[in-house]
Amino acid sequence: MADAHATVLDIPRAETTTETGRRAGDLAQFTELLTRHWDSAYRYAYHLAGNAPDAQDLVQQAAEEALRAYRRFDPNTHFDRWLLRIIHNSYIDKVRRERRRPMFSLDEIRTPLTDTDQTHDPEAAAEFRLSGPALRALMALPPEFRAPVILVDLEGFSYDGAAQVLHCPVGTVRSRLHRGRLALREWLRPHLDALRSGDG
Secondary structure, X not given: OHHHHHHHHHHXXXXXXXXXXXXXXXXXXXXXXXXXXXXXXXXXXXXXHOOHHHHHHHHHHHHHHHHHHHHHOOOOOOHHHHHXXXXXXXXXXXXXXXXXXXXXXXXXXXXXXXHHHOOOOHHHHHHHOOOHHHHXXXXXXXXXXXXXXXXXXXXXXXXXXXXXXXXXXXXXXXXHHHHHHHHHHHXXXXXXXXXXXXXX
């Protein structure tokens, strides 16, 4: 993670050398805020995208966009929510461009993974602590249901905080979160039953 961290922070610095009107204090403040919220931003991007390269691309793009727009950022608001909203919007735009990326089939989700199916990235496995079936089920959710599940259940955001990130009413967050949780519970039921019976 240290390399990815440095890469994202180095690019905005390089871009600002040719940018007029940008004060050094603003850049220092932006860099400090980005560093402070990097882990949360990366986790959110990872769970949206489902893999490390796409997550790094999303956060890097969001960092660049946030730097360009930083003069419009209200310091009395939450930087992390503002940054996650940029990541979310970037991801939705990417999905639309790709006409929706392929989702896992229910058959794949319902089949317990073997040891050879586990991620080959031990850092990601340790950091995100989601089992193979749980991550697959999460990725099978449509983005509009996946995002509130990530924000509320994995990142610990309040409904209001998630609503600010997703730029939608709190009621919409509650509804989508409820539907996402129901889908996850249903899709993971066979795996959980197998674990309880000792077959998983």
